[in-house]
Amino acid sequence: MSERYEDIAEAHKETFRWIYEKPELDFVKWLQGGEGIFWITGKAGSGKSTLMKFLYEDPRTHANLPTDFPYTLVSGFFFHDRGYNPLLKSQAGLFRAQIKRVWLLADFKAAFQAIAAQKSTRLHLCLLIDGLDEFSGYHQNIIDALAALVPRNPGGSAIRVQLCISSRPLIVFEKAYLRCSHLKVQDLTREDIKLYVTTNFNNNYELKKLVEKDTNASHYIIGEILSKADGVFLWVMLVVRSLIEGLEYGDNMQTLQRRLSALPAGLEPLYRRMIENIDPFYHKEASRLFKIVEHADKALSPLAMFFADEDPQDALREERYLHESEIEERHSILGKRLKARSAGLIEIKVLDKVYEKDDSSDASSSSIAGDSLGRSPTPWKPSQVQYLHLTTKEFLVSAKVPNWVLTQSSNKAVDPNIIIIACCLRQFRATGSLDLYDYNKKVGVEEYLRRIRYREARFKGIIWMIMFHACRAEFTTQTSQLVYLEALDNFIVSLEAQTSLELASREEHYRESKQPHWASNIYPTQYYSPIGRHHDFVAYLIFANLTRAVLEKFETGYRPDLKQGMPLLFDATTPSGWYFVTNDARSATVDPVLVEELLIRNCDPNQAYESWGEKEDLLQTTTDDDLRVMFSHRGTKTPWENALCVALEMCGWPPFPAGGLGEDAQERHQIMLEWLQALKLFLIYGADAKTIFDVQIYHTVGNYYAIHKMSALAIFNQAFQYFTDPLVSWIRAFMISKGAIEFDEELGIREPENDCQYISHVE
Numbered sequence: 001m002s003e004r005y006e007d008i009a010e011a012h013k014e015t016f017r018w019i020y021e022k023p024e025l026d027f028v029k030w031l032q033g034g035e036g037i038f039w040i041t042g043k044a045g046s047g048k049s050t051l052m053k054f055l056y057e058d059p060r061t062h063a064n065l066p067t068d069f070p071y072t073l074v075s076g077f078f079f080h081d082r083g084y085n086p087l088l089k090s091q092a093g094l095f096r097a098q099i100k101r102v103w104l105l106a107d108f109k110a111a112f113q114a115i116a117a118q119k120s121t122r123l124h125l126c127l128l129i130d131g132l133d134e135f136s137g138y139h140q141n142i143i144d145a146l147a148a149l150v151p152r153n154p155g156g157s158a159i160r161v162q163l164c165i166s167s168r169p170l171i172v173f174e175k176a177y178l179r180c181s182h183l184k185v186q187d188l189t190r191e192d193i194k195l196y197v198t199t200n201f202n203n204n205y206e207l208k209k210l211v212e213k214d215t216n217a218s219h220y221i222i223g224e225i226l227s228k229a230d231g232v233f234l235w236v237m238l239v240v241r242s243l244i245e246g247l248e249y250g251d252n253m254q255t256l257q258r259r260l261s262a263l264p265a266g267l268e269p270l271y272r273r274m275i276e277n278i279d280p281f282y283h284k285e286a287s288r289l290f291k292i293v294e295h296a297d298k299a300l301s302p303l304a305m306f307f308a309d310e311d312p313q314d315a316l317r318e319e320r321y322l323h324e325s326e327i328e329e330r331h332s333i334l335g336k337r338l339k340a341r342s343a344g345l346i347e348i349k350v351l352d353k354v355y356e357k358d359d360s361s362d363a364s365s366s367s368i369a370g371d372s373l374g375r376s377p378t379p380w381k382p383s384q385v386q387y388l389h390l391t392t393k394e395f396l397v398s399a400k401v402p403n404w405v406l407t408q409s410s411n412k413a414v415d416p417n418i419i420i421i422a423c424c425l426r427q428f429r430a431t432g433s434l435d436l437y438d439y440n441k442k443v444g445v446e447e448y449l450r451r452i453r454y455r456e457a458r459f460k461g462i463i464w465m466i467m468f469h470a471c472r473a474e475f476t477t478q479t480s481q482l483v484y485l486e487a488l489d490n491f492i493v494s495l496e497a498q499t500s501l502e503l504a505s506r507e508e509h510y511r512e513s514k515q516p517h518w519a520s521n522i523y524p525t526q527y528y529s530p531i532g533r534h535h536d537f538v539a540y541l542i543f544a545n546l547t548r549a550v551l552e553k554f555e556t557g558y559r560p561d562l563k564q565g566m567p568l569l570f571d572a573t574t575p576s577g578w579y580f581v582t583n584d585a586r587s588a589t590v591d592p593v594l595v596e597e598l599l600i601r602n603c604d605p606n607q608a609y610e611s612w613g614e615k616e617d618l619l620q621t622t623t624d625d626d627l628r629v630m631f632s633h634r635g636t637k638t639p640w641e642n643a644l645c646v647a648l649e650m651c652g653w654p655p656f657p658a659g660g661l662g663e664d665a666q667e668r669h670q671i672m673l674e675w676l677q678a679l680k681l682f683l684i685y686g687a688d689a690k691t692i693f694d695v696q697i698y699h700t701v702g703n704y705y706a707i708h709k710m711s712a713l714a715i716f717n718q719a720f721q722y723f724t725d726p727l728v729s730w731i732r733a734f735m736i737s738k739g740a741i742e743f744d745e746e747l748g749i750r751e752p753e754n755d756c757q758y759i760s761h762v763e
Contacts, residue, residue: 015192016047016054019183020064026181030162034066034124037150039177040166042185044391045234045267047192048166049078051185052130055164061126069124069160079131125161132167134390139172147176186231193229193236197222200240206247210256217253221260228265234389235267238274241344271395274343276402285309286341287408288419290396293346295416297468298460299384301437302348303430304423306330309337312414312422316487319429327431327439328379338385345392351382351437382437417473421484424465429491434462443495450499454518463488467544480548489537492518534565542571547594554601561602569595569603569639573646573678589650589670590643592677599685606688608636640687644712645695647675648719672720676727679716683731689713689738708745717742 019027030038042048055061056076065072127149135142149161167173169184201207201218211218221243229236239260243251246259264270278286292300292308300308303322307314322330331348338346387393395401424436431439434457443453457463466488470481496518519540538558541550554560560568572594599605651672683689695710713735720728743749 014195015189016051018188018191019051019055020058020060022188025183025188027183028064030164030181031061031064031126032066033162034068034160035150035162037146037162037177037180038164039173039180039182040164040185041169041173041177041182042166043230043232044168044394045232045389046186047189047233048168048185049130050233052076052078052128052164052166056128061128065124065126069122071122072124072126074126074128076128077130079129079134120158122158123160125159126164127161128164130166132165132173133170139170143172143176189231189233190226193226193231193233194222196233196236197225197240200244204244204247207244210253214253217257221253221257224257224260228263230265232267234391235265235270238270238344239263267391268395268400271345271392272400272402274345275405278341278343280404282341283404283408285337287405288413288416289338289341289346290405291416292419292423293385293387294393294397295469295472296420296465298436298465299349299386300420300423301427301439302331302334302380302383302385303327303439304420304427304436305385306334307423307426308419312418315422315425315429316483319426321432322430324378324380331380331383334385345388345396346385347388348383349386351384378440380439382439384437415473415477417469417476418481418484420469421466421473421481424462424469425484425488425491428462428488432495436461436465443492443499450496450518467546470549471545474546474548478548480552481546482549482552485541485546485549489519534563536563538563539566539568539571542568542594543574545575545591547591550594551597554597559601560598561604566609567603567607567639569598569605569607570609570642572598573639573643575646575650589674590646590678592674592681595678596681599681603639605640605682605685606638608638610636637693638688638691640682641691641693641712643679643682644715644719647679648695648715651675651723652719652721672723673725673727676720676725676731680727680731680734683734683738689735689740692743709743710745711741711743713740714742714744 019025023029027038030036040048040051056074062072062074065074129146132139132142146163146165150163165177201211201222225236225239229239242263243256243259246256251259264273275286288308289305292305335348338344338348387396396405399406427439428434432443433439433441434443434453435441441453443450454463458467466484470485473479473481517536517540519537520535538550538553538560541553573590575589689712692709692711694707695715696707697710713732716731716735741749
């Protein structure tokens, strides 16, 4: 959760002191009062986030809080909408960040409310929450969620909460917070802006000499900046940067005055002017750069972005390892390219504070692993390529950009998702690191470290990026990206082969051990699935929702019906996209096209496989009773039975209230239809409609898991009891015609209703 916090600029020395020193602002009074909400609002780019970071770090915030409670905690969350980590834009991320600083519990929102309701620990909690307007959901939802944290009568609670929040002055926030204590940042920063400009002038040797020679002109320039800025700090920063760049061209004070006069007031007009000044020779490259940054799920590293100018097909060729000096050179070249092609609206952000020493580094590194696995000194620094500011993103994806940006973007070109795949693959080949930004974080030799690296890479590293954008490319281009995915697999397999040879030469027991495929790490509770499950790369592609790539594997000779261990139908009906690729409700879906293809290719819906046996390591260590119930059950299950259980988990929720979630309700409707289509295919291809088996059920009354026997029909009815669609009746009638009964170990046997008219066209 720290990535947005680290991304915010540090407050310039001596700025923002007014918030503590001006009593008329009531901020110190609000802190001392210990309750309620304080709203910090302001124009885009006025410095709200920088002020919130300043308040979070300044000891005066904590010092002014009441002392009548034995424990006091200042905590912060910074919403972020530049297109990367989804938790930085969600309620889940907000509650997770706060609970992490108090207690670690499973259900974030419920846990937070439980903390507020408990009586044993008296705690004063001051929360600073920045950027409510960057929340990805309905703004009223986050307003209501925050209001629930601040009790109307805090006197009876052991937890006292006060909120300092910031946002742009949107109507929904004005309606909610204008009656609270509040301030407008742009009305208070004139002296801060003057100090910033003066300091920058004095810190530049050439500009300082010009100021000393013509103080009147310098006073005019500073006054003009203050007048045109209208309290927007970001505008000032860009203008000062432009003036300093003018010195590189030999500008004198009069020329700088003309340069300033030519710059329009307001961020959007300034952005447009900056883009219009990009050399037409670079328009194609600039447009491609804007699209890559817009589409990237996570910001690319400078090295990855360096490769964006080259043919994506080059990623399929062998790449030699780059030396540190070569990486530094590419970082430097990219910095010049960004300046010329984006006019500074896309920047390289150094991540020094995020990347501290790697405690898991392997001291016994080899030529395969590289010379260093820790954070040894390098001529380059871990960095990412990102928008200058949220307003930059908003402008570049709007229709307000110059026509040439839109024209270049609409021309036929390589899909940006494919470029991102190729860039990440080339970075991996050139560094041997699966980390997005730290090229020294090699895969390693020792088995434990390698497992950690692969697991990290699937959640947030190079593998995540390649798989995520392969999914996107499948959707946008309607074509398989298997050629890049196999290149990734082949490169890792070759690294693993070299590592195995080295380990076998020094560890005798390793010579006879069979190592699982690198992609076998598909469970969050352990590093690899058991070898007996035979999770291969195709299974991983299925888990990652890459249907077109899987179908291409089938067409080129892969036989899914001959796969040993866990059947692929299990993978196809166990949505695990939230662990690997997708971040939203689509991770709960199933692909009927893939299910049908597997069934056509003789995969057996009734094939028995071992269930939950691999969880014994967790069973021996967990103290959680629910987990013990979930993981202690051993036995056999079939893909059909698994599909029913997953459908129950994904679809058996109460319906959304009318008008409650809008598009989310429509998406859920589509997800449930896809599950129905998949279950229908199972039945048509011979799934056992009469099966009765053990099912794990969550009991909302009592909040616990239990396992008891249910029939296939009982599970189906429970999963789709709230869903009205003819396909529900069709499947129910089909199952009854095959001898299915409705049996629940807790409820006994019920006589099912017969809807056989729905299956007349199949029989």
